[in-house]
Each structure stands twice: as C-alpha cells, then as structure tokens.
Amino acid sequence: MIKLVNVEKTYYSKAGDIAALKKTNLEIRDGEIFGIIGLSGAGKSTLIRCINMLEVPTGGQVFVDGKEMTALHGAELRKARQNIGMIFQHFNLLATRTVAQNVAFPLEIQGLPKDQIKSRVDELLKLVQLDERRDYYPSQLSGGQKQRVGIARALASNPKVLLSDEATSALDPQTTKSILALLKDINKKLNLTIVMITHQMEVVKEICDRVAVIENGHIIEQGSMYKVFTEPQEETTKEFVRTVNDIKIPPIIDTADMKPDYFPGSCLLANLEFLSDPDAAQHPDKKSDTAEADQPVVSALVKKFGVDVNIISGKVDYLKDTPYGTLLVEIIGGEKAIQDSLAYLNEVKVKLEVLGYVK
Amino acid sequence: MSNNLMELLLTSLGETIYMVVVAILIACLIGIPLGIILTITRKDHILPNAAVHNVLGAIVNAIRSVPFIILMVAIIPFTRLVVGSSIGTTAAIVPLTITCAPFISRIIESSMLEIDPGVIEMAQSMGASPWQIIWKVMLPESLHSVTLGITLALISLIGASAMAGALGGGGLGDLAIRYGYQRFQTDVMIATVIVLIILVQGVQALGNAVSKKLNKTKIS
Numbered sequence: 001m002i003k004l005v006n007v008e009k010t011y012y013s014k015a016g017d018i019a020a021l022k023k024t025n026l027e028i029r030d031g032e033i034f035g036i037i038g039l040s041g042a043g044k045s046t047l048i049r050c051i052n053m054l055e056v057p058t059g060g061q062v063f064v065d066g067k068e069m070t071a072l073h074g075a076e077l078r079k080a081r082q083n084i085g086m087i088f089q090h091f092n093l094l095a096t097r098t099v100a101q102n103v104a105f106p107l108e109i110q111g112l113p114k115d116q117i118k119s120r121v122d123e124l125l126k127l128v129q130l131d132e133r134r135d136y137y138p139s140q141l142s143g144g145q146k147q148r149v150g151i152a153r154a155l156a157s158n159p160k161v162l163l164s165d166e167a168t169s170a171l172d173p174q175t176t177k178s179i180l181a182l183l184k185d186i187n188k189k190l191n192l193t194i195v196m197i198t199h200q201m202e203v204v205k206e207i208c209d210r211v212a213v214i215e216n217g218h219i220i221e222q223g224s225m226y227k228v229f230t231e232p233q234e235e236t237t238k239e240f241v242r243t244v245n246d247i248k249i250p251p252i253i254d255t256a257d258m259k260p261d262y263f264p265g266s267c268l269l270a271n272l273e274f275l276s277d278p279d280a281a282q283h284p285d286k287k288s289d290t291a292e293a294d295q296p297v298v299s300a301l302v303k304k305f306g307v308d309v310n311i312i313s314g315k316v317d318y319l320k321d322t323p324y325g326t327l328l329v330e331i332i333g334g335e336k337a338i339q340d341s342l343a344y345l346n347e348v349k350v351k352l353e354v355l356g357y358v359k
Numbered sequence: 360m361s362n363n364l365m366e367l368l369l370t371s372l373g374e375t376i377y378m379v380v381v382a383i384l385i386a387c388l389i390g391i392p393l394g395i396i397l398t399i400t401r402k403d404h405i406l407p408n409a410a411v412h413n414v415l416g417a418i419v420n421a422i423r424s425v426p427f428i429i430l431m432v433a434i435i436p437f438t439r440l441v442v443g444s445s446i447g448t449t450a451a452i453v454p455l456t457i458t459c460a461p462f463i464s465r466i467i468e469s470s471m472l473e474i475d476p477g478v479i480e481m482a483q484s485m486g487a488s489p490w491q492i493i494w495k496v497m498l499p500e501s502l503h504s505v506t507l508g509i510t511l512a513l514i515s516l517i518g519a520s521a522m523a524g525a526l527g528g529g530g531l532g533d534l535a536i537r538y539g540y541q542r543f544q545t546d547v548m549i550a551t552v553i554v555l556i557i558l559v560q561g562v563q564a565l566g567n568a569v570s571k572k573l574n575k576t577k578i579s
Contacts, residue, residue, distance in 0.1 A: 052484055081486035092481035095576045096499045106485040108495065137575045157485075 035208035085154030307333035394467025451528030466508030510566025
C-alpha cells in the first residue's frame with residue numbers, strides 16, 4: 001500500500017545541513033496497522049509527512065496505493081492527498097466551525113454537493129459516537145472528543161490510508177485506550193491501512209501489527225510487533241520495551257550480594273517469558289516451536305528435579321491480541337538440580353533470563 | 360446649547376462619519392488582500408515568495424513612515440486625479456485611505472500569523488488549494504482578531520480625519536480647531552471633544568462585541 005524507496009530529507013540552512021531522514025526503505029502492507037516509534041527528534045514526524053508530501057523528500061520515491069507521490073505536483077498532488085487521511089497530536093480542528101462543519105471540511109474541499117455532505121457527515125458522526133455533539137464548537141469538547149472529530153474528518157473522503165501523527169500523545173491513558181480501540185475498529189471495518197508514529201510503546205503494543213524503530217533519521221529495527229517486542233535487538237528498542245515491560249526485583253530480595261554463579265545455600269533468580277507465536281494462533285494446525293503459555297512448566301520443574309519454585313512476580317499481557325506472559329521466579333535446590341532445571345527450561349524454549357544467584 | 364451649535368456638531372459628525380466609513384471600506388478592500396499576500400508569501404507559509412513579500416513589505420513600511428499631514432499634501436495631484444478636486448470632504452478620503460490601507464494590511468498579517476500552523480497543515484493534508492486555505496481556513500479563523508484590528512484602524516482614522524480640515528475636509532476635528540481653538544469658543548471645543556469620545560467609545564464597544572461573538576475559542 002505504501003512504499004518508501006531510499007527516501008531522504010535534508011534541511012539545508014546557513015547554520016549547516018540537517019539530515020532529518022537518511023536513506024529510508026519501508027513497505028507498509030494493505031490493511032495493516034504499522035507503528036513507527038522513536039524519541040522526539042528521531043525523524044518520525046518527517047517520515048510520516050513524506051508519505052503525503054507535506055514534507056517533500058530531497059531524495060528517493062514514495063508510492064501510495066501504486067501512485068508515485070514524489071512525481072506529483074499541484075492539483076494532482078492535492079487530489080492524491082484526498083485519499084490519505086491524517087490525524088494530529090493537537091487535533092488541528094477549526095475553532096470557528098462546529099463538530100459537523102469540521103467533519104464536512106474535506107468534503108467541501110472536494111466540492112461535494114451539500115446534501116451528500118450532510119448524509120456523509122451524519123454517518124461519520126455516528127461512527128465516532130459524536131452525533132449528539134454535532135453543533136458544539138471544539139472549545140466545548142474534551143480532548144478525546146476532539147480526536148474523535150479529527151478521526152471522523154480524516155475518514156470523510158473514504159481514504160485508503162490514515163496517517164496518525166502522535167494522535168494519542170496529548171490524551172490521558174484512558175482516553176488513549178478508547179481512541180486506540182476506535183482506530184482498531186475502523187482498521188477492521190474499513191480495511192484501512194493505518195500508519196502511526198508515536199513515542200509511546202503502550203500504543204504500539206496495543207494495536208500495531210508491525211513496527212519500525214527510528215533513531216537519528218535511521219530505521220534501526222523493524223518487523224512484526226510481537227517479534228520486536230519480545231526479541232528487541234537494538235538498545236533503543238530494548239529501552240522502549242522496558243517502558244511497558246519492566247520486571248522489577250522487589251526490595252525484599254537482597255540483590256546487593258547477587259552472584260553470577262552458584263554458591264552453597266543460594267537460589268537462582270530468573271525471569272521466564274512465555275511467548276506464543278501470533279502466526280500459530282491464527283493457524284492452530286501449525287506446530288509452534290515456542291513454549292505455549294498453557295504448558296505446566298513450573299510444576300514440571302518441581303516434579304522432575306525436586307526443586308522449589310517461588311513465584312515473586314508475574315503478569316500476562318497482550319500484544320495486540322496475542323498473550324505474552326512473564327514470571328520472575330526463585331528456584332531453590334542443589335546446584336545439580338538447578339542446572340538440570342535450566343537445561344529443561346532451555347529445552348522447552350521458555351525464554352529464560354538468568355539474573356543471578358542470591359541467598 | 361444653541362441650535363446653531365447643535366447644527367454645526369451634527370453636520371461635522373456627519374462629515375466625519377462619511378470620511379471615515381468610506382475610507383475604511385476602501386482601505387479594507389486594498390489592505391485585506393495585501394495583508395493576505397504578505398502572509399502567504401512568508402517563508403514557511405503556503406506560497407513562499409521572498410521577492411513579493413519583501414517588495415510589498417517595503418512599500419507598506421514606506422507609506423506608514425510618512426506623517427499623515429505630509430502625505431496629505433504630497434499626494435494632492437493624485438487626489439485631484441481621483442476625485443477631481445484636492446479640497447473638500449470627499450477629497451480627504453483619498454489620503455485617509457492611503458494611510459489606512461497599509462496599516463490594515465499589517466493588522467491582517469499579524470492576525471493571520473496567530474492561526475495555529477497545524478490547522479493550515481491539516482488543510483493541506485486534506486488536499487486544500489491555497490485559495491481554499493485562504494477562504495475556508497485563514498479568513499474565518501482570524502476573523503475575530505481581524506475585527507479588533509479593524510476597530511483599531513477605524514479609531515486611528517477618526518484621529519487622522521481631524522487633520523482633514525487642512526484640506527477643507529470638514530468634520531469634528533476641523534470644527535474643534537476652527538471654532539473651539541481659533542475663535543476661542545470653549546463650549547464648541549468641549550462639545551466636540553465629548554462627541555468624539557462617545558464616537559470612539561461606541562466604535563470600540565461595537566468592535567469588542569462583534570469580535571467576542573466571532574471568537575469560538577471562548578464560549579461561555
């Protein structure tokens with residue numbers, strides 16, 4: 001649906017040239033929710049604006065729905081932009097227009113007749129559940145409601161692609177959830193391709209199918225969200241994952257004299273991750289090679305090796321719709337029993353992280 | 360107050376209103392498009408064009424630098440060309456318009472620069488043309504601020520119109536100078552000043568009310 005080939009953006013100025021985006025290649029599939037995550041100044045804003053040419057790339061090509069955006073100018077470009085909806089961090093609603101008039105804006109731009117605009121606006125306001133507020137002005141709405149207006153407006157011209165520029169960054173966590181649920185819903189209902197840039201890992205975790213991590217104008221890592229989340233390669237990616245998945249060792253465990261090797265009287269502190277293959281969930285007949293969350297790993301340890309397993313903390317989370325569990329445990333037993341347990345855990349392919357040995 | 364004075368006041372008030380209203384209307388017709396061009400040709404705006412921006416900006420600044428009384432005399436040939444005479448109330452409208460239009464253009468420019476650039480970016484992302492952005496975004500979104508600016512221009516025009524007496528333009532300022540000052544008729548002076556105060560207060564109050572009505576960012 002969207003393809004970026006060697007896209008570059010450099011800002012030239014007397015003070016020196018700034019390469020906001022360096023040779024970037026990206027392919028976004030039809031109907032998927034694609035996340036681009038990065039810290040502020042990483043180039044994600046520039047990247048998303050290159051898709052609808054609000055920023056004209058200084059090199060490379062951008063294709064949207066088979067059309068080369070970088071080859072279009074003037075009226076042709078404006079026409080192509082009408083197929084790409086966009087929502088914004090600060091909503092960018094017109095203050096002098098009511099909710100309904102704001103949603104009508106892109107339709108007026110396209111010169112649709114009044115009665116068609118009206119019926120389309122009614123439809124959209126129902127979709128975002130704002131039909132009761134149609135005659136309110138933006139200043140009379142909450143942040144979440146404003147973003148709903150933004151979404152309705154972006155969908156007005158039946159675009160194939162929706163660009164989301166930090167659409168939830170200015171919202172509280174609860175409103176963020178409801179906006180993300182709405183985006184997920186329209187993604188399914190309308191088979192809309194959504195590209196979202198964000199600095200919030202929670203957002204990516206909640207709705208993205210695939211994700212790219214951007215740093216200093218470079219895409220440093222990309223892949224399925226589940227893979228990037230559970231097996232982050234780059235330090236920045238790990239940092240992002242930690243923001244939503246930080247396993248903390250509770251203070252009752254004295255980690256001051258934690259040692260990397262077994263010593264008499266010590267027990268093993270380990271973090272177990274139970275992954276499930278999102279592909280396997282969709283194809284139940286395909287045998288998965290990762291430990292399923294339903295395998296009785298902990299009780300097997302106890303029975304097979306005679307160790308005691310003390311669960312310190314744990315949670316089951318969902319990455320989009322795929323479950324993902326983490327367990328922080330203490331394994332108590334002799335050196336041999338602990339070694340055997342580790343070997344077993346590696347065998348069943350639980351993702352194992354040995355933190356060390358403590359008293 | 361004598362009937363004679365009342366009559367003088369009314370005639371002069373009529374002349375002032377005539378000069379100021381016609382001048383502001385024509386000044387808006389020139390100043391608003393000029394202000395829009397000054398805005399959109401800025402760097403980072405929808406139609407950046409440094410040459411147009413700088414040339415227009417320089418002309419606007421030059422006209423605004425000339426004191427009104429000098430401008431009025433300097434453009435007498437032009438005034439004669441336009442209205443056929445260089446003296447009289449109608450003749451005074453020409454310099455009043457010329458001094459006011461650049462002022463309005465700057466007011467429009469500063470009002471339009473108050474619009475959140477994100478809103479203009481939104482319109483561009485929806486495929487709006489520059490003309491649609493001006494017409495459907497910039498003008499309506501800045502209207503409440505423009506109203507206050509035009510009120511300001513109107514009041515400064517009322518002040519400037521007092522000098523129109525030098526061209527035999529009449530009006531309240533002229534009345535105050537000829538009767539109140541030169542003939543030592545203190546009562547005429549005081550009456551004129553009172554009428555001017557009421558006029559200015561009225562214009563400002565009206566401007567404030569209209570602007571408040573148009574401002575949808577603060578709805579009580």
